[in-house]
Each structure stands twice: as structure tokens, then as C-alpha cells.
Amino acid sequence: VAKEAAISLPADSPVLAMFKDAALKLNDRQDRHERLVKLSRDITIESKRIIFLLHSAITEEAAEKAVKEAKERLEKLTKGPIKSIGLELENIPAYLHSRAVTAGLQEFIEARTFCSLMESKVIITWSEVQKEFQYVIKGDEDERVVVTLLTQTDYMLGIADLTGELMRKAINSISSGESQACFHACQVVRDLYTGYLGLFCMGKELARKMSTTRNNVAKVEAAVYALRVRGGEAPPLLLLPVKPEWETIEHSDDEGFY
Amino acid sequence: VAKEAAISLPADSPVLAMFKDAALKLNDRQDRHERLVKLSRDITIESKRIIFLLHSAITEEAAEKAVKEAKERLEKLTKGPIKSIGLELENIPAYLHSRAVTAGLQEFIEARTFCSLMESKVIITWSEVQKEFQYVIKGDEDERVVVTLLTQTDYMLGIADLTGELMRKAINSISSGESQACFHACQVVRDLYTGYLGLFCMGKELARKMSTTRNNVAKVEAAVYALRVRGGEAPPLLLLPVKPEWETIEHSDDEGFY
Amino acid sequence: MSGNHVVNTIFSDFQKSLDEEQELREVIRNICKDVDQISRKITTVLQVIHHNQAEIGQACLQARELFEKASEGYGKLKEAVPSTDYYKYQDHWRFMTQRYCFLISLTIWLEKGILAPHDTVASVLGISAVEEKEGFHLDIEDYLVGLLHLCSELSRLAVNSVTRGDYEKPLQISKFVMELNAGFRLLNLKNDHLRKRFDALKYDVKKIEEVVYDLSIRGLLPKAQQSTEEA
Amino acid sequence: MSGNHVVNTIFSDFQKSLDEEQELREVIRNICKDVDQISRKITTVLQVIHHNQAEIGQACLQARELFEKASEGYGKLKEAVPSTDYYKYQDHWRFMTQRYCFLISLTIWLEKGILAPHDTVASVLGISAVEEKEGFHLDIEDYLVGLLHLCSELSRLAVNSVTRGDYEKPLQISKFVMELNAGFRLLNLKNDHLRKRFDALKYDVKKIEEVVYDLSIRGLLPKAQQSTEEA
Amino acid sequence: MSGNHVVNTIFSDFQKSLDEEQELREVIRNICKDVDQISRKITTVLQVIHHNQAEIGQACLQARELFEKASEGYGKLKEAVPSTDYYKYQDHWRFMTQRYCFLISLTIWLEKGILAPHDTVASVLGISAVEEKEGFHLDIEDYLVGLLHLCSELSRLAVNSVTRGDYEKPLQISKFVMELNAGFRLLNLKNDHLRKRFDALKYDVKKIEEVVYDLSIRGLLPKAQQSTEEA
Amino acid sequence: MSGNHVVNTIFSDFQKSLDEEQELREVIRNICKDVDQISRKITTVLQVIHHNQAEIGQACLQARELFEKASEGYGKLKEAVPSTDYYKYQDHWRFMTQRYCFLISLTIWLEKGILAPHDTVASVLGISAVEEKEGFHLDIEDYLVGLLHLCSELSRLAVNSVTRGDYEKPLQISKFVMELNAGFRLLNLKNDHLRKRFDALKYDVKKIEEVVYDLSIRGLLPKAQQSTEEA
Amino acid sequence: MSGNHVVNTIFSDFQKSLDEEQELREVIRNICKDVDQISRKITTVLQVIHHNQAEIGQACLQARELFEKASEGYGKLKEAVPSTDYYKYQDHWRFMTQRYCFLISLTIWLEKGILAPHDTVASVLGISAVEEKEGFHLDIEDYLVGLLHLCSELSRLAVNSVTRGDYEKPLQISKFVMELNAGFRLLNLKNDHLRKRFDALKYDVKKIEEVVYDLSIRGLLPKAQQSTEEA
């Protein structure tokens, strides 16, 4: 029976038609998914490189230059692969493929917010980034708007990773002698940590990143601590105890430091 | 000190030169790795589709047609992405990137050997496949040979997965009434299992696939068992017990079956 | 500090959206709970087909009534879920919808012996069969999983029909499931869950084959059928 | 059966290659064990730099002698490992080679105060610095990891030098490590191990900075140095 | 110091409570060990039902005697566990109790062919069926898990009965398990363990249906039965 | 049929008990959600202690107000949970209660510099500290886990106080944590979670000791302290 | 310095003992490697029983010859391992010994259809069955794990025998495995590994019972058997 039935599925069989149709749909999905994964990978790699670029600037002018270049490269991403995601999903429910693109978008957010912090000391918000993901497409006669979906969760996941980059930035600033930058980075990491602490029902993925965030806070706080206690700022004289003789030597040289 | 030193690394510093050189090398590696991973992904996807194609043939002529198409598509892989891997690694130690391409090559082996089994009931060997991975490149004046490395381990890992496809094939043959094909597939799976059982120091990855292979043997044996005991061959009359009356009815109709 | 203010805004905005999502999920969960309960009732109602031929028609009628109710539930779901967020919340109704696809296609098979098309099943649930940028619809994968459930149930039915002395149904089932089997072979499946379910289809097919074989060997196949078989 | 025969051949061929590989690994392991033991000796010999300024020169000489021996070991390794299979067996000597890169670059720094280039380190081990299709060489990543070990050891040396009353070395170390730090920042690291080691470099840098600061604040910096600093 | 005193009190109080709990757990563990050993004996005694029809009655008697002993053990447990702490220590006896529920309901089914109600099973163990205000009781979930074990064992018994030539038992089992199946299907289960066990029930059901099918197609169903079936 | 009746009763009884439990869990979950949300607010409020000395008092006041609210929640919880079922539902509030123990003991330490005893913490939450005959209480284990959280937070505070130029707090913290450490060391812990948290205590202790060391070696210890130390 | 001397002695003593242990492990590893390789050969040789009835006798002979060789290897092992250190090095041969227990008991079952007792298996390996005062022995746990492997292999053999048309073997296997099953059920197992393997036994038992069932319902049971069964 089987053999017969299997072979003899007539060309006009509704069953055959249904499955052919289903096969088309499923193949479309899979192919699309593959394309999106590739786009996501490209975004990830370039975002990581942009972050690297932003770290590598040591002097203020180098930083300005780096930020400028980073902005250009971020824009290329926005107008390149990220736009392609939007186009790919123009007529498709965006959440259907959110897992394919989440890694790339998170890494992009990490780079984008890192850049905005270095530029203006302020973190670009979700809705601002989402706005950057809107594209006006000019057809032959009309225009249409295409949007690449950035879920707020992806944005927040990217920000959570940002604390790691800020921690690195802070410690780097110490080794290049910029303690103000270090204090600033420290306070941003603290503020972000406090923000995450207050979140409720934040979802598994985000919760998983909390312990890393906590470690980042500890590292950055240890760095500013060391800066204060060992490397820097003269301690307020009022707090000084009776000076043992060896302290005299120490402080005689303390003038003019920093 | 730091700031100064960091910025002032003079353009002719040997340290700077060394690191610039290292940066180039590392970037090359990473970019190459990315390209290879993409090739590997492409090979994986197409190989899976070829396996699917080979499964979908039910009748003998359909199978012939499928094998023919599969061979063509396999050749396209060999002459396309697999060749690209070889070219990519023409002057590079091949094992350096073996992890980037292992997934794709394993899946290819699964498809390639499955196809060879369906075509000639024989599994194409490692050295035969390795031969297929040799390419003569014609330059302007001279010729050179490029080889894509196929490690024997990747080949064996592909074969281990082949048992799964053979198991599926065997059970499919039952539902399409081809018990000979089923028995053949069963024996091949058994032989492969016996082969793996005899291996010594086979390496972690292969050892990890053993339990799946064992399950595949169990499934395929259960299938031929069912075929014998329930679905088919008249049991040798000698072994028959005293027939209860209901057995008479049964056997009166048994003539001519199969 | 303006930086700090931005950070605060970021988190309070996010918390707000989290809260809204949470609330929405609660609403969805409650709707699904009710609709799911109905599906369980339908399952019980349709169990009778394995033991009592005579009551099959009645069972289908009852199922139909309950589908109406379920359809109301799906209506509420459709209203509750933002039109762009179908796949965001899909996990809440995924298994349930698969079960409905199974139940509906089973009922239609029992009623008319045919395969319920994707859009028919969708329309029984009062939702769209087409996947668009926005909107609540019947995912094709869920529909297909439902059909695999159906094959499984039909293999059981083949066995129980024989016990009940009905030697025709197994053949009807055999033909139907073979067709579906041939159809499924056209799909190049990657999806884990669907693939896994599909791999199990072979065992259902095998079981049905055995039943038909058992009947054939004993000359219990209905006449008309038998001659075709031998041909 | 020819099919069975082919299967047998496949497995016996594979077992043969497995056996050969196993044997080769044994050979490699034995060579590495000896070479590794030498590295441990050198490490001990060089420990003296933390406690005894006067013996540093002597320690370097001893280290040099032992490097010769190690180089013989690497010679054997080079012979044993098929020229195409460097990366197949790399794990056997990876950590050891990183340690040698550290020890050699430390020795050279102690001797001449300069960074030992990649090819110099390789030549001390008697192997190539160039990565080609075939051949045993000094992997650039291992060389870089060795340099990171060096920075770590130098930060320790900076601390201990001060204890010993040597206030010049910290400054020398500071300059050297800062340069390396600047260099490393040029690398866009992905590699997990190297990246992780690099992330720790910051702490070494910080420690050295603190030492220099402690000296500067107490006017303990060598004169020449101090004026540069204040400038 | 008073601060110190507070600290000391806290910790010594806690150590005391830790020790008491430890001791209690030891007592519970020892009781459970004995009672569990009895359950293992009963399991072995009842294995005979699969191979020897004639000894079933005897086996039930033996089981009954051992239940008495087990009941004494449960008495001790009840005494040992404080009324508020049933759920704190439940894990100690949970699996064992499930096994007893299985064994008792199997014995009763073998004796009378009926389903042992919750309170009957509880009374065989000498404990209450209700989670009264305070106290040790037979958790209904454990009772239900026991019933699921029973279904599994009965599906095995159906198979072995046929081997032994007893063609009546499978039908009896079929009816019994179908009823239980229908009951379970109505439950809206959340509980993970129970749920998982329940999901396995369908395999038992299928197995039993196939046994009945095998008998039916070969005309081996007992006469009386057969006519009823056809009716 | 009477058998069927028994079955039905069993399952409908069970469904009823399932539903009731489900409902109760829902109630508990909802209360816990609210109370937990408050705890997060308090956590956020108290974060200020790490970077703003001046606002600590204010933060404590805010925390106190929020504790009042939480206490109302605990009141509801106490009412909702039957006296025998504390351990059945404990998982719902366990982590939350540990967080409250931490928050309350932190607040009290900030206010008065003393260790909040078990019953004080319990009374802030409006519940009993003793596992009385029947009833909702503050499990001592949860209290202790809360104290371990406290030590961890205080070690962070020691670091940040110094950064802020407050050189007294580290000493105060050091004394406090050392006492707790001594207490914990006497415990013979079996419990996995508590044990694991306890194992982390030694890192907190070490960190605090190093902070005090850093101050001491730089002569930054407050006067009074120093003389005591030297005595 | 005397302190230094003490340190040196300690470490050189320890290095010596480390080296000796290392060497001994090397010896053990090498012996085990050879013996293990033999076990794999035997495993492969015995695979033929699943598809070739005629060659079973021959396979047993081959296995016997290889056991002799293995026994020599165990002799060396016994000599190499100090009497007090059996448990120190047990991990080296544990899995291998379990495999031998399986292979020997399988061979003996194939030859004579009986269970190979513990001491018989031990004597085939040329070692003692008792953990005497001092010495290398066959741990009973390893023996039992081997028996569980045997049951598993026999369940596979039952299936394949039927495929081959041998309807007697399943019954023989059924009796044999049931007895072992009854034995195992009496054990109060703590050991994790043995326990886990034992839990899988029930699946083997079920599979065998179903094979016998399949034969029985089709009247394929050998005559003698059938009458006994019916008696």
C-alpha cells in the first residue's frame, strides 16, 4: 500500500499542493534565517572592532579622532547590514527572526552607546537608536519607510555588556594617567549597576549578565580606590593622623603632584 | 609616565614595528577564520539538503535520479566552497583552521558516503574522498596542485553520523515496502557499529557519538525484527507449533504474499 | 547630573515596558488557560472513537461546539496581542495551537475523511492562515505538527478499529497517512521540534502497515479493497 | 561481501593512523617532558633576580646554557612532528613554548634592557619565526603570551627592586612595559586566552605606576630621571 | 562586649537548631531505610505475577503481611516528624511512598480487580489521607504517581499474561487502565514530576491496546468478551 | 459503574485540591511580587551609600518607610499560608526574605553600627523569629544568608568609603565583620546554599583587612583607632 | 641553613615519591592499554552472534584464546600494583574489568547457557575473587556491572535471534535474565554507577518479554516450551 500511495500521489492532489506550498514557506524561512545570521555575524565583528578602536585612543585628541572614525563606521553599519535586516524583514513579522539577529544588534548597541558616552558623556537611548534604524526608501514614484526592529531587551543586553567596556576603559585611563576619566567611567558603571538592581522581571538573559556586571563594578571600584589611596590625590590634611617621621619625607615631596 | 610613553612611541620604534606586524598577522588569521566559517556553513546547509534529497526518493528509478542529482550537487560543493577552502589555505598550515571547517566537512562526508552507498552499496573511502579534494590550478604558464585537507578524523565523524541517516533510510524502506533495502541498511549500520566498537583511542568527539550510534543500531534492528516477525516472510514451516484452528485461516491466505 | 538622569530614564522606561509586557503576559496566560482547558475536554470527548464506533458522529458534533468556544478564546487572544508581536509571545499558545490543529484535523477526517487544509483549520479557530508583517495567524509549523499528532492518533485508531471488528478503517487510514507521509517527505525540515516529531512518523506508518498486513494475511480486507491490493 | 570488506578496510586504516598518531604523541610527550623540566629549572634560576641584584648576570648565563639544552629538545620536536602537522599537536608544547618565550625575553631584557624580537626568541629555541604551509615555528600568539608573562614578572621585579633599594629599575621597567602596553593596544584580539592574559596587563601596569609614584613622591627617583618627569 | 554577646547567641542558637535538625534527619533516614527495604521485598514477591498465574494469590498474602510491617514503620515516621514539618522532610519518604502506593494498589487490583481509593491506600499504611490541620498524611500526588506506576506494571502484565496463555487478563487490564487514563486526562497538571510520569501513560495505553488487538485479530478473545465487544 | 465512580471521585477531588493549591500559589505569587518589588526599590535607594556619605541618613529613612510597606505584605503572606504548609511554599519567598534580612541588617548597621539580631529583623518584617507550633516565621538560615550578603556589601562599602576620603568606616566595618566571621566559623554547616555563601566570606574578610592595611601603612588611620591598635 | 635543609628534604623526598608514582602509573597504563585493546578485539569478535548463528561457537573459541592473553596482562598488573594500593589505582582498570566481566559471562552463557559465578570470571582473568588481606582482586561491583552489560547484550540478541529465525534463544534468554533481575531487585544499592546501570535493566527485561510475547501470540514458541508454559 505504502509504496503505491507514496509514488502515486497525483499531480493534482490537494495534499501534494498543500505540502509543496508548505515546503516553499519553510524553505523561505530557513534561507532568510541564514541570511540574517550572516548579517548578524558581520555586525558583531565590525562592532567589536569599533569598540577596539575606541579603546585604543589614549590622548584626548586621539579620542576625538577615534570617536569620529567610530561614528562613521557605526553609520556604515546602520546604513549597511542593519538596513539590510530591515529590508529582509520588510514584509515579515520581525520577531519571527529576532533570535537570528540578537547577537549582532546587542554588540552594535555596546559599540554605539560606548561611542556616545565618549562623545558626549551621555548614553544614547533606545528610542534614539531605534530612530536611527528608520530608513526612507525611494521607489520609482513613491517613498516608503522601513524600520529595523531593535527590541528594548536587546538594547538593555547591550548596555549590560557596556559595563565591561567601561571597566576596561576606566583601568586603561589609570594607566594613561587620566584619573578624571576613570572616576567618570566608575560612576557610570555604578549608575548602570544600580539601574539593573532596581529592575523587576528582567528576564533570564539579563539576569544571567548580572554577576558579570557586579564583577565589573567591583573591578572599577577597586581601581578608583587604588587611585585614591596609593596613586594620587593628597588625602585631606584634616584627616591626617600624627605624622610619624617617615611621613614627613613622604609629604615633603607631595607638592605639585597631579 | 604612562601617558607620555604611550603616546610617544616613535614611528621608528622597533616595538611599534613588531606590534604592527603582529597586528597584521592576527587580523589575517581572524579574517581568514571568518571566511572559512562561512564556507563551512554553506557546505553544511547544502550537504543537509543533499541528504534530504537522497531520502526523498522512494522508488528505484526515483532513487537513481536522486543519486544522479546528488552527485552533481556534491561535485558542485567539491568544486565550489571546498575548493575555496583549499585555495584559502594554499600557503597556510591547514590544521591551524581545522576547527573552522570541521562541521562543514563532516556533514559533506555524511552526504558523500550516503550517496556512494546508494549508488554502489559501497562506502567511498577516506583516501578516495581526499583524492576528490585535489585541484589542478592552471596559472598563466604553469600548473599547480592545491589540496583541501580532509582529516581522517573528520571523515570518521561524518561516517558516525551516517549511521543515523542509514537508520532513517531503513525505516523508510519499510514503510515503502522495500525490505531488502532495509536489511541491507541494517547490516551496514551493524558493520559500522562493530567497526567503531573495535576502535582504540578514538578520541573524545568520536567517543561522544558512540551512544547515538548504539541507539541507531537498536532502532534499525528493531525495525528488521518487526519486519520479520510481524510484517513478512513466512516463518519456516518446521518451526511451526501445533496449529491452533485460527492459524489455519491465517495461513490459507499466506500464499503468494511478498 | 545629566548623564545620571539619562541612565535613570533608560531604566525607568525599560521597567515600564517590562511591566506592560508582564501584564500582557498575564492576560495572555489567563486566556490560554481557559482555551487550553477546552482542548482538554475535546480530547476526552474524542477518546470515544477508539472504543465506540457508533458515537463518533456525536463526538464530532460535541467537538465542533467546543471549537466554537475555543474560537472565541482565540478572538480574545488576537485582540490582546499587539499585531506586530505574534512571535514574541508565541510560546504561550504554541503547544495549545498544535493540539487544536490536531483536534480539528482529526474531527474533519472523522467527518469527511479528508485532510483539513491549513486555511480551514485556521478558520475554525477564527484566525488568519496567512503570515503577514502584522497580525495573529496560524503558523504553518504548528499546523504541520498538528498533522503529525493526527497520524499518531490514527495509527492508534487503526489498531483499535480492528479490535472493534471494523476492518475497513485501517485501510482508509493507511491510504490517508501514506499520503501525508509522502507529503512530509517533501519538506526539508530543520526545525528541531517539527523534525523530531516527523522522525517519529515512521513508526506510526509502520504500525499501520502491520495492521493492514495482518488483515490481508487473514483475508479480512474488505472485498473491493482486496482486489485492488492484489492488482 | 565487498561492502563489508570496504568497511573493514576503513576501520583498520583508521586504527592504523590512530595508532601511529598515538605513538607520535607519546614521543612528543616525552620530549616535551624533558624540555619542560628544563624550563622549570630556568624559572628557579631566574627567581634570584627578585632578591639579589648581584647575581642577575650569573643567572642570565646559567639561563643561556639551559636554553641551549632546550633548543636541542626543540630540535628533536621539530624532527618528530610531521612538517604539516604543527597545529595538530600544538597543544603539547603550547604552554611550554609560552613559558620559554617569557624566559628568553626576560633574560634578554635583563641582559640588554631591550625587547627580544619574535625571530630572536625563535632563534634561541632553534626554530623558525615564520609561519609557512609546512614546518615547525614559533607561533606569534605564543610569543605574545610570553611577553605578557614578562610584563607580569617585571611588575613584581619593580616592587622587589625597591625593597632591595634599587630605585632605578622601576623606572626602566615602567618605560619598557608602557611601550609594550602601547604595542598591545594595537592588537585587535579575539583569541580567548591571549585576550584574557592581555586584560590582566592593566593591573601590572597599574602596579608599576604605583611604584614609580611612590618613589617620585618621596624624591627617590634617580636625579636624571626626576627632572625628565617634572618636565 | 554586648555586640559580641549578640553574635555568640545567634550562632550558638543556630548551631543547636542545626544539630537538632541533623539528628531528626538521621532518625528519619533510619526509619525510611528499614521501610524501604520492606518495599523492595514486596516488589520481588510480586514479580511472580508475570510468570506464574497460580502463585498470585499467595504473593498477595505475603505482600499484605509485609504491608503491616511497613505500616509500623510509617507509624514511627509519623511520630518522629513534627506536624508543621511534613513538607520540610518530605523528600526523605517521597519516592518510597510512591512505591508503596504502587504496590498496595497493585495488590488490591490483583485481589479484587478494583481501584484502591486514596483513603484505602492511606489506611493500609496506617496514615491519614487528608492533610489535616497538622500531620503526616498520604499526599495525593504521591498516590497518583503510584497509580501511574500501576498502569505501567499492568501493561507489562498484559504482555506476560498472553505469553502464559491467559487471554482474559489483557481485557480486564485494558478496561481498568482506560478508565484511569480518562481520569488523568481531565487533570490540568502543573507539577513537573507527576506530569512527566503522566506523559508516559500513553505508551502504556498503546501497548495494552496493541495486545488486545493481537488477541482480537487472531480470534483469541474470550467468547463472552468478544460478543460484548461486538455489541 | 461503581469502579468508574471511584475513579471519577478521585480525579475530581484531586483536581479540586490542585485548583486550590494553584489558587493559593497565585495569591502567594502576587503578594511576593509586590513585596519583592519593594525590596528592589530599597536596594536601589541604599546604593547611594557607596558614593554619597551625606545621603546615607536620608536613605535609611526611606528604607524604613519601605520596610513598613513590606511588613504589610508579609502580614498578608502569613495570613495566606496555612500553618502546616510553610515549607511547602517556602521557595516562593525564600530569596526575597534573604534579601530583606540583608537590607534590614544593613539599614540597622548604618543607623546604629550594631548587628541586628534575628528577632529584630523578624519584627521589622512583622513576623515571628521562632518556628512556633504553627506558623509563618523568619527562618534562621535565611537570616544568616542575609548577614553574609551584608558582609559582602560592607566590604564594598569599606573600599568606597576610602575613595570618598572616609577613613573611619573601614575600621568600624573590619571589627564588625571579624566578629561575624568568628561566629560563622564555629558552624558545622551542611546546607549547600548557606555553605557556599559562607565560603565567599573569607574573600570579603581579606578585602577589608587589606583596606585597613592600606590605611594603616599610610598613616591614614583615625587617631583614636591608632592608639588602640598600638596598645 | 637548617630550615632550608628541611625544606629541601621535604621537596626532594616528595619529588621522588611523585616520580615513583608516576612511573608506576605509566607501567599500569601501558599494561592496561594492551589488555584493553584485547578486550576490544573480543568485543568485535563476539559481534558476530547478532547476525550469524553458525559462527557463534567459533567466536567463543577465539574469545577464549584472547582471554588467555588478557589473563597474562592481569598477571602483570597484579605484580605491578602494591597490595595496599589497589584502590589507589583502581580507576585505571575499572571500566576495562567491567568489560571483561561482561565478555567472559557472555562467552560462558553462549557456551553453556549458565551464569558465570564471580569466582569463575575471576579465575578466567587469573585473579582472586576475594579482597584478601592484600591483593589484586575482582571487585564484586565490577562483576555485577558486567552482568548488567550482559543483560543488555542478551536483550539485543533476543531481538536479532528472532530476525534470524531462531525462536528458542529468546525464551532461554528470558529465563536467564528474569533470574538475574530478581537477584538485582533485592539489592539496596547506594553506589551511583551501579545503580544507574541497574535502572536500565528494566528496559532490557521489558524488551525481552515483548519478544517472547510476539513469538507466543504468533504460535512461534518451540513445542516443548509451549507445553511447559501451558502447564
Added chain:
Amino acid sequence: MSGNHVVNTIFSDFQKSLDEEQELREVIRNICKDVDQISRKITTVLQVIHHNQAEIGQACLQARELFEKASEGYGKLKEAVPSTDYYKYQDHWRFMTQRYCFLISLTIWLEKGILAPHDTVASVLGISAVEEKEGFHLDIEDYLVGLLHLCSELSRLAVNSVTRGDYEKPLQISKFVMELNAGFRLLNLKNDHLRKRFDALKYDVKKIEEVVYDLSIRGLLPKAQQSTEEA
């Protein structure tokens, strides 16, 4: 049946051996529990060294008394464990013994400033230092792990001594730990646990060196010391 008899014997023998082992483990566990409790007391007693120089001597005396008690416990252990089974049950006392090695070597260092040799530590516990032909001994690995714990504790002590104004101890510690470090560096370790603990030693060394550095740069090194250092 004789086959059956064999089976029964095997399993009852095994159960007997299982029970005996179980009982022995219980005995060992109980002894270890008591001895472990003593070790915890000693740990607490010795904590005082970090905060109170004056009470160190007293603490050592107390520790000595408690070692006597522990030694009695080890006596019982020695008696309980069969001479061939040391390694079978080693896990029961392994961690505890390592802690004792730490505590004893710490006490001896505090008393005399010297390294306690392996046999001295063993004799304090009343056991042999050699793995004699048969018997309970102090495994050298456990002894070494104890020494690594000691280094860790001493690095903490160095920090706390400075806080307390004792600037001599750090130097004494530094010398002692450096010697141990040199010893350990020569070992070619395979063992995972020891290796891992050893890898942590470098952090202790670094910490101690930094403490000495801090003293040195501030001119706080004791005079005698200072001149030696400069020499």
C-alpha cells in the same frame, strides 16, 4: 534449581558486603565528624593571631591541647580502616587532614618560626608519615596542601601584622614563604588539586612581597633587617 542457587548466593553475598561497607562508612563518618569539629575549634582559636599579638602564645597552647584530642580521633580512625583500604575511604578524611596539616604547621611556625616536617606533623596526629606495608598514614600530598594553606594564612598575617604595627613579622614571613615557594617550584606536579592550590601560591608570594615593599619604601623595615637587605 542450581542456576538459581548460584544467582542467590551471588546477590546475598554482595548484599552482605554492601552492608558491611555501609556500616564501616558510618563508623568512619562519625569519627570524622567529631575530629572535624575539633579542627573548626582550633581554627577559631588561632584566628586571634590576626588581631592580637599578645595572645598568640596562649592560642598555640590551646591548639596543642586540641591536637591531642584530634590525635585520639585519628587513633580510632586507624583502627577502623582496614590496612588495604586506606585509599578506598580516603575521601572521608582527606580535606580534614589537609586542614590539620595546615593548623599544625601554623602552630609550629608560630611557636618556633620553623617549618614542621612531614613526620612531625604526622606524629602530632599520632599516625605514621610513611605509607608502610599496610596502614593508615599521613599522605604527603595532604601535607603539602596543608603547607599551601599555611602560605595563604601567612600572607594574611603579614598584612594584619603591619596593621597592628608589627613590622618584623612580614619579613620573617617573607623569608619563610620564599623558601617554600622555591621548593614547590621544583616539583613536577601532575595532581590536579595540589596543582591548582599551588598555582594560587604566587598570589600569596606577590602579596607578601608588596607588604615588604610598602614597609621598605616607608623606611619601616626593622633596622637589623634593613642593613642586611642593603648588604
